[in-house]
Amino acid sequence: MQFSFFETALRAQKSYSRLMEPVCRKWNLTHNELAVLLFLANNPSQDRAVDIVRGRGMSKGHVSMSLGSLEARGLVARREDDEDRRIVRLTLTGAASPIAAEGQAVQRDFVARIHKGVTPEEIRVMWSVTQKIGENVLTLEQEL
Numbered sequence: 286m287q288f289s290f291f292e293t294a295l296r297a298q299k300s301y302s303r304l305m306e307p308v309c310r311k312w313n314l315t316h317n318e319l320a321v322l323l324f325l326a327n328n329p330s331q332d333r334a335v336d337i338v339r340g341r342g343m344s345k346g347h348v349s350m351s352l353g354s355l356e357a358r359g360l361v362a363r364r365e366d367d368e369d370r371r372i373v374r375l376t377l378t379g380a381a382s383p384i385a386a387e388g389q390a391v392q393r394d395f396v397a398r399i400h401k402g403v404t405p406e407e408i409r410v411m412w413s414v415t416q417k418i419g420e421n422v423l424t425l426e427q428e429l
Contacts, residue, residue: 297399304391312384317343319388321351322360325377326385327392332374360384 288296302316309319324337331340337348352375355361360381366372377385400408 300399301395304395305388308384308388308391311387314384315351315354317347318351318354319384321348322355322377322381322385323388323392325361325375326381326389329376332376333372334375355381 305316305319308314309316312319314322320341320343321337324341325332328336328340331337334345334348334352337343337352338345341348343351352361352363356363358380359378362376362378363373364376366374403411
């Protein structure tokens with residue numbers, strides 16, 4: 286069976302979502318809330334809402350709603366930037382640690398499963414091609 290790039294990406298996204306479903310149910314989180322929490326856990330230097338919007342491709346509204354819910358549950362804390370009070374920095378609280386650890390374990394399992402039978406060299410080539418395509422997409426975006 287042959288798969289297009291887009292079909293593969295869509296199927297991978299759906300599989301990832303299904304794998305994350307038990308984590309969401311266990312911790313009573315939406316998929317968006319878990320995505321935000323894991324983004325912050327995996328990218329501690331990208332700690333602004335705009336970083337989540339860009340990094341996860343989520344809408345500003347979904348990120349805002351998820352952060353509000355996570356903050357209300359004591360899983361995320363907001364603080365003003367030390368140098369610019371207009372910037373709000375986000376950090377996970379200690380209460381988020383077990384959720385993040387469980388979600389990251391599922392992420393590692395997902396990556397291992399989709400890379401099954403793929404050599405390290407093939408993975409390097411895939412990332413190289415993905416980077417080049419990403420640069421071309423940025424150029425296209427700037428032209429439009």
